[in-house]
Amino acid sequence: MMKASVKGKYDGDKSTGVGSIAFNAGDLKLRAIMTDATLVAGPTLNGLSLAVEKPGFFIVEYNVPKKDVRFQFMNTVRIAEKPLNLTYIHSRADNRTIVDGSLLIDPSNKLSVNHMVGTNNCKLKYTYAHGKIATFEPCYDFAKNAWDFSVSRRVYGDDVVKATYQTSSKLLGMEWSRTSKSTGSFKVCASVNLAEEVKTPKLTAETTWNLEM
Template sequence: MAMKASVKGKFDAGGKSTGVGSLAFNAGDLKLRATMTDATFVAGPTLNGLSLAVEKPGFFMVEYNVPKKDVRFQFMNTVRIAEKPLNLTYIHSRGDNRTIVDGSLSIDPANKLSANYMVGTNNCKLKYTYAHGGIATFEPCYDLAKNAWDFSVSRKVYGGDMLKATYQTSSKLLGMEWSRNSKYTGSFKVCASVNLAEEVKQPKLTAETTWNLEM
């Protein structure tokens, strides 16, 4: 039985840090995963921040939040519309009785349409993704609940690094992100954001790194 372990740490400029660790086992077609946060160990081993999941990739996932005694169901399916793949995801959280439907339609390798809708509300986001030459990606997103647009532009640099800029028109939040993903050294992400609506525009900085181990 193959096992994969990952540890993710997040730090901000104010000195606050958080951590998440996970262990995943492959059992035939199924994947078993346990996820823990730093709250699981701060006061000695506890159930705080612990969740257990069973997943069949591409088909379903059932996740159980141990301290909250809450179950989240996720089902995935792919259908074809005019010979184009439409990926559908159905997510239901029993605790807060919330259901989300997510879908993405690949028109061609460069163009994709996606939608995210929370059933029973007006929370719906529509997004168009355009990938240019496998190097740059442009994503405008319309939020129906806020009646506002969000924009993001990302570009590969230095071979494997990624630079991404985002802007939320409703909150006037401007963000920049630099990330790198390597199967040998893990991945990291450095983010900076500033609220252009504030009189004193104080940037917020965060750094996130992930280490992966296969056994």
């Protein structure tokens, strides 16, 4: 089966688009990703990347114009009978390695760590889910020595309203999103920097259409 998706994004006075085509080859999934830069001035290789994925195990992605390879490996181990999901990401061109781990304490509580190897960029996040209705996520950024907070609540079935606040930049954000297998998904975001004298809201919107062939 072949799956295609198209994502459009509007950010102020700028619009962008991303498309992907994926199909299964046994246990593997092959995927091609293109941006609007691939087609508008072309066709060209700008914005084109190719990926091979074994879901739950690894992803190898090749960025054609940058000639960059990105490796991602996933694994799950158990600590005190609790599942610990580990992800290792390495980008060859940037020589950047990220290790991400999340420990599911119980259905309502999860602890996550994201660390860039060789730097002090490390984030520790706690997630509390109140049933399937609301989620509260405080996150501590060691590099900025600051807290980030987010609260989300499900409304009207598939709709989710989310509020975020970054204490280091004093950035307040609101997001409304909907995910549907039949009609695709969309997200509308508004943010404002409370530290600025003129508090001008920034609006972004994106939508995704999925198609199975």
